[in-house]
Amino acid sequence: MLVRRHVPLLESTLRARPLRLLLASQCSRLRYSSSSAAHPERIAVLGGGIAGLASAFFASREFPNTKITVYEGSAETGGWIKSKRVQVPGGEVNFETGPRTLRNATVTAHLVQELGLVDDLVFTKRSEPSANNRFIYYPDRLNRLPSKVPSLGELFTLARSGILNGWLGTITEPLQPKRPAALSDETVGSFLARRMGKRITDNLVSAVFHGIYAGNIWQLSIRTLLPTAWQLEDKYGSLLGGFLRMQHETDNGNMQTLAHPYDLNAARAMQSEIDIDIDLAEKLKEATVFSFKGGMQTLARGLQNAMEKTGNIEIRAGSPVASFKLADGAEKKVEVIAGSDDNKTTENYDVVISTLRNAELTPYVTVMTVNLYYENPALLPVEGFGYLIPQSIPFDQNPERALGVIFDSTAIKGQDTAPGTKLTVMMGGHWWNDFEGYPDEEEGLAMARSVVERHLGIKDTPIAHHVNLSKDCIPQYTLGYEERLKEFASSLQDEYKGRLRVVGNQFNGVGVNDCITGAWQIARGLRDGGWKSGSCGLDRVQDSRPWTVVNARDLTYRKIVSEKDVNA
Numbered sequence: 164m165l166v167r168r169h170v171p172l173l174e175s176t177l178r179a180r181p182l183r184l185l186l187a188s189q190c191s192r193l194r195y196s197s198s199s200a201a202h203p204e205r206i207a208v209l210g211g212g213i214a215g216l217a218s219a220f221f222a223s224r225e226f227p228n229t230k231i232t233v234y235e236g237s238a239e240t241g242g243w244i245k246s247k248r249v250q251v252p253g254g255e256v257n258f259e260t261g262p263r264t265l266r267n268a269t270v271t272a273h274l275v276q277e278l279g280l281v282d283d284l285v286f287t288k289r290s291e292p293s294a295n296n297r298f299i300y301y302p303d304r305l306n307r308l309p310s311k312v313p314s315l316g317e318l319f320t321l322a323r324s325g326i327l328n329g330w331l332g333t334i335t336e337p338l339q340p341k342r343p344a345a346l347s348d349e350t351v352g353s354f355l356a357r358r359m360g361k362r363i364t365d366n367l368v369s370a371v372f373h374g375i376y377a378g379n380i381w382q383l384s385i386r387t388l389l390p391t392a393w394q395l396e397d398k399y400g401s402l403l404g405g406f407l408r409m410q411h412e413t414d415n416g417n418m419q420t421l422a423h424p425y426d427l428n429a430a431r432a433m434q435s436e437i438d439i440d441i442d443l444a445e446k447l448k449e450a451t452v453f454s455f456k457g458g459m460q461t462l463a464r465g466l467q468n469a470m471e472k473t474g475n476i477e478i479r480a481g482s483p484v485a486s487f488k489l490a491d492g493a494e495k496k497v498e499v500i501a502g503s504d505d506n507k508t509t510e511n512y513d514v515v516i517s518t519l520r521n522a523e524l525t526p527y528v529t530v531m532t533v534n535l536y537y538e539n540p541a542l543l544p545v546e547g548f549g550y551l552i553p554q555s556i557p558f559d560q561n562p563e564r565a566l567g568v569i570f571d572s573t574a575i576k577g578q579d580t581a582p583g584t585k586l587t588v589m590m591g592g593h594w595w596n597d598f599e600g601y602p603d604e605e606e607g608l609a610m611a612r613s614v615v616e617r618h619l620g621i622k623d624t625p626i627a628h629h630v631n632l633s634k635d636c637i638p639q640y641t642l643g644y645e646e647r648l649k650e651f652a653s654s655l656q657d658e659y660k661g662r663l664r665v666v667g668n669q670f671n672g673v674g675v676n677d678c679i680t681g682a683w684q685i686a687r688g689l690r691d692g693g694w695k696s697g698s699c700g701l702d703r704v705q706d707s708r709p710w711t712v713v714n715a716r717d718l719t720y721r722k723i724v725s726e727k728d729v730n731a
C-alpha cells in the first residue's frame with residue numbers, strides 16, 4: 164500500500180515503532196512537565212467508565228506529578244463496556260453486553276497505540292460482507308441497504324418493499340417553506356419528515372437512530388444530533404440547496420462543509436499533537452470497524468493496567484460518590500465524599516472531573532441485550548452486519564419491541580474459537596420508557612428467541628446465552644438539549660468556579676469514541692494553567708461563534724497521506 168508521511172525525517176523512526184513510541188511518550192512527558200510548576204496537587208475523577216478512565220489517563224499524561232484518584236461505585240471499572248468469555252463445545256466465544264465495535268477515531272487510535280494494544284485488535288475490512296450488508300426489517304422481511312451509491316437494481320428492490328414511499332419530497336425540498344427564524348430546535352423526525360416525508364423518516368431514519376440511540380426520532384434533537392444539517396438549512400434556507408452549494412464552493416478542488424470553529428481547532432490540535440503509527444493507520448483505513456480479540460473490555464482493562472503502573476493514579480473501585488461540593492475556605496477546592504456506607508472518606512481536590520449523570524439534563528433509555536450462540540454455523544438466511552427495526556413496524560411483527568439484531572459471528576471476526584452462529588438481540592430503548600418493571604432473564608431469553616424465529620426463521624436452541632439489562636444506559640439528547648446544556652454549563656461555572664469539569668456520554672456523544680475524545684479535550688483544557696480557569700469543560704456549547712464554511716479535509720486527521728496526495 165502506498166502510504167507516506169508528510170514529514171520525511173520522521174519516516175525512519177516511524178518504522179522502528181517501539182523506539183518511536185518510547186520517544187513520543189517521553190516527548191509528551193517533557194512537554195507536559197514544562198507546565199508542572201503550577202500543576203494541581205490532586206485531581207479526582209468521578210466514575211470509572213470509559214470516559215472516567217480515559218480522563219484520568221490523559222490527565223496523568225498532562226500532570227505526571229499530580230495525584231489522581233478515580234472513584235468507581237461498582238466493583239469493576241469499564242462502565243457499560245463488558246465482555247464475557249463463555250466456554251462452549253469446541254472452544255470459547257465472546258459476548259458483549261454493551262458497545263461491541265469501534266469506528267476509526269484519531270484519539271481512540273492513539274490511545275490504543277499508547278496502551279500497546281495494537282496487536283490485540285481485530286478488524287472488519289471494508290471488503291467483507293458484514294461491512295457492506297446492512298439490513299432493515301420492513302414490513303415483514305429483511306431489506307439490504309445500499310452500501311455506497313445504490314445500483315438501479317438495489318433502488319428498485321428497496322422501492323418495491325415500500326420503504327422509500329414518499330421519496331419525491333426529497334428533491335422538492337428547496338421549494339418547501341423555509342423554517343421559521345425563531346425556531347431554535349426541532350426533532351429529528353420533524354426535520355427530516357419536512358423534506359423526505361413522514362413515511363421514509365419512519366421506515367428508514369428511525370431504524371438508524373434505533374441502532375445508535377435506541378431512541379425515538381420524534382423526541383431527539385436535530386440541532387444536537389445532525390448539527391451540520393441544521394446549520395446548512397439555517398445558512399442556505401434548504402438542506403439540499405446548502406449541500407449542493409458545498410459541492411460547488413470548492414477551493415482548490417476540495418470539498419467544503421460547515422463547521423463550528425471549536426471543532427476546527429480540535430481537529431488542528433489532533434493534527435499537531437497526535438502521531439498514529441503507519442501500520443495501524445493502514446489497517447484502520449481498510450476497516451469499517453474494529454474491536455479486540457478478547458472483547459471490548461480489553462480497552463478498559465488496558466487503561467486500568469496502564470494507570471496502575473504510573474504510580475500516581477489510584478483507582479478506588481467499590482467506592483460510590485455520595486456527594487461533592489465546593490469546599491469551605493479561601494482556597495478553591497472541591498470536597499468529595501465517597502465510599503461504602505460503613506467506610507466513607509472526605510477528601511479535597513484542586514480539580515474534579517465528573518462523568519456522573521445529571522438527572523435534569525437528559526432522560527435515559529434502558530436496553531436489554533440477549534447474546535445467543537448456536538452450534539450450527541450456517542443458521543443465518545443472509546450474510547451481513549445484522550438488521551435494524553424501524554419505529555413503523557406494527558406491534559404484531561415486533562411485540563417484544565426489539566430494536567435490532569446483530570450477526571456477531573460475521574460482524575466481527577477473530578474473537579471466538581468456536582465456529583457456530585452468534586447473534587445479539589437488542590430490545591427496549593424508548594419503547595420500554597413507560598415500563599414499571601423489565602423482563603427477567605428467562606423472559607428476556609424467550610423474547611429474543613421469538614424475535615429471531617419470527618424474523619429469521621431460527622428455531623434452533625442456543626447452546627449458550629447471556630441476558631443483560633443495561634438500565635438507563637443511553638442518554639437521550641432530546642428537543643432543546645443544547646439550550647439546557649448551556650444553562651447547565653453556566654450553573655456549574657457559578658457554583659464550582661472552574662474546579663469541576665464534566666465529560667461523558669451525557670455531554671460529548673453516546674459513543675465510546677465520543678467519550679474518549681471528550682476526555683482528551685478535558686485533559687488538554689487543564690494544561691498551561693487551564694485548570695485554574697473558570698471552564699467547566701463544556702466550552703463547545705458555550706462558544707457562540709457562528710459556523711463557517713471550511714475545507715472538509717481540515718476536519719479530518721491526515722498525517723498519513725497517500726503517495727498520490729504527497730505528489731500532488
Ligand SMILES: C=Cc1c2[nH]c(c1C)Cc1[nH]c(c(CCC(=O)O)c1C)Cc1[nH]c(c(C)c1CCC(=O)O)Cc1[nH]c(c(C)c1C=C)C2
Pocket residue numbers: 260261262263264265266373374375376377452530548549550551566567568569589590592673674675676
Ligand atoms: C448497547 C447498545 C448501544 C446502542 N447504541 C450504542 C450502544 C453502545 C452506541 C452506538 N452504536 C453505534 C454508534 C455509532 C458510531 C459508533 O461509535 O460506532 C454509537 C454511538 C452504531 C452501532 N449500532 C450497533 C452496532 C453494532 C454499531 C457499531 C457498528 C457499526 O455501525 O457498524 C447495533 C445497535 N446498537 C444499539 C442497538 C439498539 C443496536 C441494534 C442492532 C444501541
